[in-house]
Amino acid sequence: MTDENTKSRVDTSTMWGGRFNVGPDAVMEAINASIGFDKRLYAQDIQGSKAHASMLAACDIISVEDEVKIQQGLDTILAEIEVGEFTFTTALEDIHMNVESRLAELIGDAAGRLHTARSRNDQVATDLRLWVRDAIDGLDAETQRLQAAMIDMAEQHAATIMPGFTHMQAAQPVTFGHHLLAYVEMLGRDRGRLADCRKRANESPLGAAALAGTSFNIDREMTSRSLGFDRPSANSMDAVSDRDFVLELLAAASISGIHLSRLAEEIVIWASAQFDFVRLSDGFSTGSSIMPQKRNPDAAELVRGKVGRIIGALNTLMVVMKGLPMTYGKDMQEDKEPVFDAVDTLGLCLAAMRGMMEGAVANEDSMRAAVDSGFITATDLADWLVRVLDLPFRSAHHVTGELVKLAEEKNIGLEELTISDMQSVEPAITADVFSVLGVENSVASRTSHGGTAPENVKAAAIAARKRFL
């Protein structure tokens, strides 16, 4: 791709550095031209034009001869762009005019018939929907790949015990596999949102023309079908002014980014010397030549930070669209850069997270050591008192508190108390209580649907594989 535009962008940024003044023409060109970013829609623009040309010929609006020339010309242009031999021109403003102008060079007058029963308004809406649809498919696949990596890891660690935290304090023992599968669920919802967005986005605006429809006897069903859309949009004014499909994708991407930021935060914490729960691969951490013990979780920090730009992109477009009267205003040209950046960013974060997960090694000893400190099975004891001795929950809570205090005074774990220690607090306690006090027992007992018992986690990993992969 001959990148004339990059130069112009660099000039722009210099221009506004305040160092010198340029004339109004340069300002208008700089603020108005979109070819710097919308050239990214070239494939979709050509795809849409090809479908439009076929339909025009099928409806006898243009001749078959002209259609053939148009199709060949567009194929040539696509090839030129893909091998980098196409010159984008800022003076031609946008991708549509760049392509159309080249088409006229290539095939002459017939090029002038392509724009029959179409306007730039429905054309750009079509291009962007096609791009968004591709982006959704790409993000869905990338999210699925991350799920796959996490399900594998979860299965491997279905019985690896670690603290389950609330408030960053150990609350109850869980398994690392269970923890990971929580993220698999989040990612599954993320994919559900992408799919729902795709469903709503997948309508064809082509044929809405400038805003009112057209008097040509076109076949919108035909272009819709051939571009893979589910149906033509029902109202021509809505068709050219709607950008819901971008907003909805940005919202879905933001929620997905938030999930990744939570996992990234955990990785940063786990990679600290104090936690030492995981060791990242060399590929996804950076060290220091003089401090070899330092393994900075750079990729995780970047994933955590980059959610900011996704949320920022969503916010950007919401501000742009707020209060715009129908149908098309030039403000709406600001729809593309945020979604391009957000999709790139989320795709990169998903891939980086997968890379981190695939290379990360769990330090099972540190996880286990973190479980053993404290009285992490206190709730198991309380539950036993309720279940076996039939104490009301609040009384069981009180007895447990007394027993923990006793263990604390003796500086031992709950499971190290003797049965007579126990009975000094609650005479009805029997030796059966010890069956719930070890962390293995605790974890194994959480067999309720969705609970952390290793057998549950193994089954959940298998189920997840079926549901998601």
Place this chain on the structure above:
Amino acid sequence: MTDENTKSRVDTSTMWGGRFNVGPDAVMEAINASIGFDKRLYAQDIQGSKAHASMLAACDIISVEDEVKIQQGLDTILAEIEVGEFTFTTALEDIHMNVESRLAELIGDAAGRLHTARSRNDQVATDLRLWVRDAIDGLDAETQRLQAAMIDMAEQHAATIMPGFTHMQAAQPVTFGHHLLAYVEMLGRDRGRLADCRKRANESPLGAAALAGTSFNIDREMTSRSLGFDRPSANSMDAVSDRDFVLELLAAASISGIHLSRLAEEIVIWASAQFDFVRLSDGFSTGSSIMPQKRNPDAAELVRGKVGRIIGALNTLMVVMKGLPMTYGKDMQEDKEPVFDAVDTLGLCLAAMRGMMEGAVANEDSMRAAVDSGFITATDLADWLVRVLDLPFRSAHHVTGELVKLAEEKNIGLEELTISDMQSVEPAITADVFSVLGVENSVASRTSHGGTAPENVKAAAIAARKRFL
């Protein structure tokens, strides 16, 4: 509802006015207590507890006698709250403890068994999901009512001609009904997003307990069913830490609010003396006792402005959730106020918009006058040249420009040019051209799928009624 808390909220705000200093206890109570806002979940909290109690009894975890007492006690509390005889106490921190404490007063020890196999973490997640589900149903119904009002108005104005604008410049004639149906489409997508959000939100976290599941032999399917959820959530850690359902609702509400802000902007413009396209009812505008011609479109401005707080609420919760490690952190207590405010705001805006629409009178003369100025059928002329004379689109464009220039010089409309005027520019033009030059002809000719022809608009209104009402 005895509103002890309002007082405390007022004190809080005074406190931070910087005028005096309070001790740490007051600060901690002020920052920590949620009863001031989460009491709004009372019905859902009691509903969830009743379902949990039934299940505990069905699974032989509590006795039938205890269950009966719990059910009666909870019914009593619900009645007390609804008649305003319940005293909420800030010292009891949240809705859960307020209810549980009152239950203990009413039924004694049995109250202590209700919390078996449950924790505040899964309880609050359940309450909030139930509330969100109700809110979605309410917003969906309110959106549908607005669609109904707009479809009625669209049908009535299926043939009322007005300018279709781009860049706030008249571009092509459309009908007012067509314009209104564009919003009916937007609102339809809004309802689609609400429905998709509901579908994903409708999973039961109850039984996830603190985070790890429970060792009690509970039946999560049973509570899920009896609360109208589609299924219990698959992972206990995800169940207590997930707030996607709130984020997704806030995103859907923001997009809906943006649609309303666009319509509101149009109403403000239309209500200006310069446009004078609509006259709002007295109920939805405010006047001035000394300037009777002034009809301020206050409600429309408020709707336009209030989208800000919905977007702000979405932004708030995104910032809150960013980078939170699992499972539960107290930060997540900040999930409720934004969603309460956003749902109230959107509901109010929808109702206000409906009220405005129902009372608004279209000024058909002004709309028509705005169409007649300019050369709004120029594109129709160009299309005729393509369709009938088979000129390439770009040549037709050129001929049209010449004809417009001629009409402009003569200071007449395009339809007032003589046939010989026309032929002086393009000899092939025939008298048939006049069939497309009047605005009625123009509008009537836009019969492509989704186009603005009155017959299309009538059919579209009928179809919309079938799809949406």
Place this chain on the structure above:
Amino acid sequence: MTDENTKSRVDTSTMWGGRFNVGPDAVMEAINASIGFDKRLYAQDIQGSKAHASMLAACDIISVEDEVKIQQGLDTILAEIEVGEFTFTTALEDIHMNVESRLAELIGDAAGRLHTARSRNDQVATDLRLWVRDAIDGLDAETQRLQAAMIDMAEQHAATIMPGFTHMQAAQPVTFGHHLLAYVEMLGRDRGRLADCRKRANESPLGAAALAGTSFNIDREMTSRSLGFDRPSANSMDAVSDRDFVLELLAAASISGIHLSRLAEEIVIWASAQFDFVRLSDGFSTGSSIMPQKRNPDAAELVRGKVGRIIGALNTLMVVMKGLPMTYGKDMQEDKEPVFDAVDTLGLCLAAMRGMMEGAVANEDSMRAAVDSGFITATDLADWLVRVLDLPFRSAHHVTGELVKLAEEKNIGLEELTISDMQSVEPAITADVFSVLGVENSVASRTSHGGTAPENVKAAAIAARKRFL
């Protein structure tokens, strides 16, 4: 304060729960009335009216008799509100009409003269500026109190050694006092922003009237002076349409909230069992009756989360103001709730943070233990090689890496290597090198301006006290 409005707010929220439908009048009242929140401006509203009345009399626009009645009437109303005997009425819409209507009841016709040469537009702008000014003063004082607490703590820990982290990995030893003083700097800039905002906000809009100024011979300098403003605003249209002062306060509050969120995050991390750097007071953490080791840093988590609502408030008002034509639109009524909430929230977070700091106990042993693991003085060694042996920095880096590798193989600290170990890698090393290897030595050596040497920190604390307290 007789709180008629709270009821109406509750009704509103029920109304939009979707359960029932209300008529348009109720909708318009619900969306339009601001008394529910703007009553909070009562003191400022009365203050502004009193200054206006004095000026009107001084300029012979109203009689001295009328002025006396107005002043007494306003004083009465202020007293009624402050003792809670004033009845706010939603039908009177806002605070201005509530006060004016009561004034008419109290003093009759003279009340009708107060509104001469004034309109609600300049009145509400004046009220809100006065409120914002008070809020700034309150936040400044609260921020200063937090600085005071942190400077005290910094002084006490000027020599307490802890790891300085990058990427949550120990990088170089610092002192805890130095770490705390970094926040004192941030808070100092926060106060600078508040002061700058105050300076720009402190202009009097009073006398701009509806938007065009007035033909009465008023003295805007006089009201400006008596209300403590620096000057009357220069343009009447700007005066009634400007909300910069709110936006700027919200931006300053957001940055301040971000600082607090960073400290809060550190507190949550430090309070984890794995770090164990601080123990929070009972007052600012919550425990579990059965897990006494658990000390949840709830207040820190709330502070971390609440930055979301401050940023959300900023975003809200930015969206509201975007694209509003001059001068006043009803959208601007949405300016108050965000700033009220953001100021309350930030004030509360500052006070809670101070409470946490005052009650927190540093665990010096844990901090020190975290420093000793790893090779945290590696950069000191490299710097010694540069400084004393004159190696280029990059060569010194290489030698240090070799020495660390040697120490790692021997499983000892750098300072435990023998001089001959050292010389085996770099023959020029002398025993002087040991002077920089202990962490105390390392810390003591960082005496550059702003560095972490304990003597620096002590001096910096004294300097901070002078600059900020």
Place this chain on the structure above:
Amino acid sequence: MTDENTKSRVDTSTMWGGRFNVGPDAVMEAINASIGFDKRLYAQDIQGSKAHASMLAACDIISVEDEVKIQQGLDTILAEIEVGEFTFTTALEDIHMNVESRLAELIGDAAGRLHTARSRNDQVATDLRLWVRDAIDGLDAETQRLQAAMIDMAEQHAATIMPGFTHMQAAQPVTFGHHLLAYVEMLGRDRGRLADCRKRANESPLGAAALAGTSFNIDREMTSRSLGFDRPSANSMDAVSDRDFVLELLAAASISGIHLSRLAEEIVIWASAQFDFVRLSDGFSTGSSIMPQKRNPDAAELVRGKVGRIIGALNTLMVVMKGLPMTYGKDMQEDKEPVFDAVDTLGLCLAAMRGMMEGAVANEDSMRAAVDSGFITATDLADWLVRVLDLPFRSAHHVTGELVKLAEEKNIGLEELTISDMQSVEPAITADVFSVLGVENSVASRTSHGGTAPENVKAAAIAARKRFL
């Protein structure tokens, strides 16, 4: 500038289109490298290094010979970059390493001494502060130029009468010059915020080193002075972790962008056929070859829309910084792109707005016609009744309402009522009343400070020129 990186950016975007999978190394490089955007800091990076080298020599930390080589080498690199002969390499990650690596090629070992007593943490903070300072100066100058254009236009239209709007309804007559000067005030505050931000940003982090300061005997005052900073920062940890200066600039830019969006909205409205208040120059509007009457205000719409990306950039960095523990995390690498984009965008919007203003022609007839419809001097009449007849304001309001009703019935303007018409409503009215009823009289009477009387506006324009230019 040989733009190796652009290619890699294009690959990245393709990569995440979901079409193919790349290995972890490519992912890590793509997410980690910053040279694609931070090369924009090249001038600042070299400037900072040159100051550092001078100081190191002055303090005898490096030799004068080495310093000379370093200075010459850096000068060479600067020249290479500026003529486009420098090859940026992604493998070298960032601008610092790209420059340092080239320096080593050019001058050999001496290059290795430059990084003494410095780290990338203080280096990047220094670079970015220098860039922000330049950006502020550029934005200030550009804002001033816009003020100059608007003051000129205001002076020219000091007596051009137009409606002053509230709620987009004509409320009182004002002059166009007065309206424009309201924006000059806003822009003045924008410049005040930039200046305050500059003041706080202008501290030198250089010498904070990695985070703890350094043991070298450096002179931070010297580098601070030579780089034009006001002072070295007081705390080394704050110095490397602070990004307030970026956040504050983004907040100031957002408020400025909101002002421009308001003016842009007005231009779009004014340029509509219905208002027809201004005619934009050809350079700043786009037409249609077939609809010559259409003059789309594209530049205004773009300015209105682009505020979205500035607010989005602010939001982005706030999310990034929220909850980050000290001192440096890789998340902070996300600070640059938002500020680069926001500064470019605001600079472009300011220049475009100036271009629009300079080329816009006010249509005085349309403005005047809009004033004459309605009863826009009703408040003047009411004020006369108060001022001359001493009616209480509220009674005057009532009398005016009656008179307007009368005029409306007779279908004439207020000034066309006879004196006996007037007296039939209020017998005390005299012929003097007509002196306030014409719009010229109305406007001329608003002589209060900041009011719209033409003489005021002329004086205000002169004063503005003194204050701002």
